[in-house]
Amino acid sequence: MNTTKNTAIDYCIWILLILSILVSIFASVLVYDSYEFLVKSRVNEGLSDKPVNEVKLAKREEVELVINRGDSYKKIINFLEKNNVLTSEEMNSYLEKKQMSIEGIVFEGSYSIPKPSSPEEVISILTYPYKEWVETEYTKYEEIDKSPIEIITIASMIEKEAAEDRERAVIAGVIYNRLNNNMKLQIDATVLYALGEHKARLSNEDLKVNSPYNTYIFYGLPPTPICTPGQKSIEAALNPDTHSYFYYVLTRYGGTSHSFSESYEEHLKNVEVYFSTIKK
Template identity: 45%
Template sequence: MERSRSSGKKKLIFKFLLFILILAVLSIVFVYGYYNKSLDPVSKDSPKSINVEVPTGSSTNKIAEILYDNGLIHNKLIFKYQVRKLGSDGKLKAGEYTLNTSMNLEKLITELSKGGKSTNTIKFTVPEGYELEQIAQKLAEKDLVDLDRFLELTKDKANFEDEYDFLQELEDGQSLEGFLFPSTYEIYKSTSEVEIISKMLDEFEKVYIKDIKDKIDHVNLTLNEIVTLASIIEREGKLDKERPIISAVFHNRLKEGMNLQSCATVQYILGERKEVLSTKDTLTPSPFNTYINEGLPPAPIASPGEVSLVSAVNPADVDYLFFVLTGDDGSHTFTRTYEEHKNAKPKN
């Protein structure tokens, strides 16, 4: 009797395991079939063209939602998996697309990787060495921002420091002068002032993480001091190859306790870029005047480019203390002593 019961239990367990196995196989077959079907076009036999817009900064997840909502893909998760499988994650581009329901996933991903039309976008360039006021004026002239709104948002870093940790290192109430990265940007015409400022801060953050963050301790300067120095280098230098040397001159003068005597800082105070400063100009009272104050100014005087930022934390290994513009190409003569400096012939 016991043997019969034991045999019955074994048969029951066997049938249960067999059922589970069959269910697992059927599930695998179903999932595999569904996966393959999801790779296919949504409607190969009745193709339909659909216009979609992928906003700037859209993630793969956001793009999957856009395609699904427009009836161009079967499944959002499988789309995202296929994007990763094809090595296209992070490579899908913003723009306006005319896609078709006859396109399979691979074709859709290929098209999205090429980039769409940008008929609703506009490009603008922030030149290296531009001051905050100049940036605002340029964008306002292109009708991209309201001048007063832009200046109001950028006059205090508190408006953006919750999103950007590096801004928390600056002084309370400090403006974004120097931190709106100079570059060429493409934006939608409807982009707000906040979004435009955020794009420029995003670009600064990239350079900060790549070139500055790990070197701050090596130069014994704060982030604000580094960007301030970089902004002076930007305004003083004409040639990229000279920027590390200009940086070294200012680093050396700081170590020697000498005033930086940068004409660029006086030009910032005056609000104009005079070719030749008068003695009266160099005596203008201001904490930004490096002719009458020791050390660096309290904040940047312009937006430095990447070369100037890198030069600020990587000065050349030279012992120069002076430089003067002498070449028609914007080159300088660098000297070690004041006597040598006086003998260098400045460009007229």
Template identity: 40%
Template sequence: MAEALEQNPKKRSGWKTALLILLILLLLGAMAAGGVGYYVYRSLLPMEAGEPVEVSIPSGTGSAAIAKLLEEQGIIKNGLIFSAYLKVKHEGDRFQAGNYQLAPGMTLAEITDKLNRGDVIKEEMIRFTIPEGYTVLQIAEKLAADGIVNKDSFLALANDSGKWTYPWITSIPSNAQLRYRLEGYLFPETYEMKKESTEQAILERMLAEWDKKQKSLPQGWEAQMDKLGLDLHGILTVASLVEREVAVDEERPLVAGVIYNRLKQKMPLQIDATVQYLFDKQKERLFEKDLQTQSPYNTYLNPGLPPGPIASPGLLSIKAALFPEETKYLFYVTKKDGSGGHLFAETFEEHKKNNAASKLEK
């Protein structure tokens, strides 16, 4: 009995030791958990505020890769913890690719919101307007003067229709007489493009605009071309003549009608604008020697239409070329009253009277 009593204190001592060890382990576990929790807490806090950084996120990049990228760029403290944060918040699957301006000091919520919205850096843009009736040369000079293109490169590309894939490009004849192959096909419009756009990109955009505008033409316009006996190249040629000759919109179908009437009667068109096209700078007045300039574009010396358009026509002129007003007019002369309108005549005698009357209007 005495021996049994002597063993009890030892058992009690062992039990206390085990309990102490357990308590120590629990304490260490708690301290470790607290340390991990504190580390996670600290990792979720924003970085110290700093200068903005441009971060590029390629298309198809997953949220884990984005988190790693943000850590490498110094925007967040820990990519793994940010990934876990996204999973807890059910975020990351709506992030959009692009170039972002992010800054150390942003909260994770702010970063997440910015990536979800696709709030990318706005690219620097250029804006330019091509007026109706501008020639390829005038377009090149205008864009070059604004520092947007290299004039020579632009003109070289405008003479190469083989670079473009639009089906209607095939209507441009392989004619060495064409001054610029894309003349008339660069739609006059206001454009907005990236600042560093190349000459080819700008030409492509202008051709795409014409392709788009074709869809806004009146129904049956293609059948109307067949009725007139012209292809698209011919229609744009007539439209360009109307564009350069007419200032009053209501007169566009009338002038188009005069052009078709003269073509039917095999009369030379005798349109001053085709002669002006031969000069790099438009003259205030054409003299007789100018009208004798040898060129296939000179409609005083050559019957029929010129080889191609002489400018970029707007939609009103294109519609007028497609749907001319039917009259018996063969002549017109510009009024000298400043209105920009014309006096029309069916006969040469009437035309001479109109010509004399217009001079009296000065």
């Protein structure tokens, strides 16, 4: 009697075990079929033209763009095009359509960019540090009467004009003094940007170039920054020295320091000293 009972129990256990295995197999097939249908549906909808197995593993290659202070948009777009991220036509067309510029607001640093990428993707990646700076640093200066982009524009001119850190805030003070007194900035770096080339010396003809970036012709700030400013130039733009200087010129040809002056007459004397250092 006990043997018969044990045999019946063993039989029931085997039946339950087999049923459990069958249910597991059925559930696995159902889940896989549902997933395969979902992926195939998305492929058919035009979201991808790759095989199902490739859709699950797809990952774009990334390139590393390094931006240094003083760099310009020209370097950025050349890099993106050379590395097949996007074409200059795609980016320029997008920027023109949106009536925007990213000159100067791509801060120093290293950026990982997928390839290929859309202009929106690239701009989102490259301008993220600038947006963070606006939210976390710029907002600390409640008394400043310049917008974030105006601060970066001033900082970009400082970056190109100052070779010595100790002079950055002094040059910033000159820029503010001239702006506050409705004087043309007359900054050589803006003319070089308008010309699109680097020159050791600007000619009188260069100073007449018809460009909104030519601060020898037009009042106020140039339309956009002229390069990526470094942190020290940004700090100088936010904290300019208070003084009465309106002019500056290199102390000597090929040098890095400047002679600052309050009056135009004094400035002309400094200019004469500068030209005397140029070898004939």
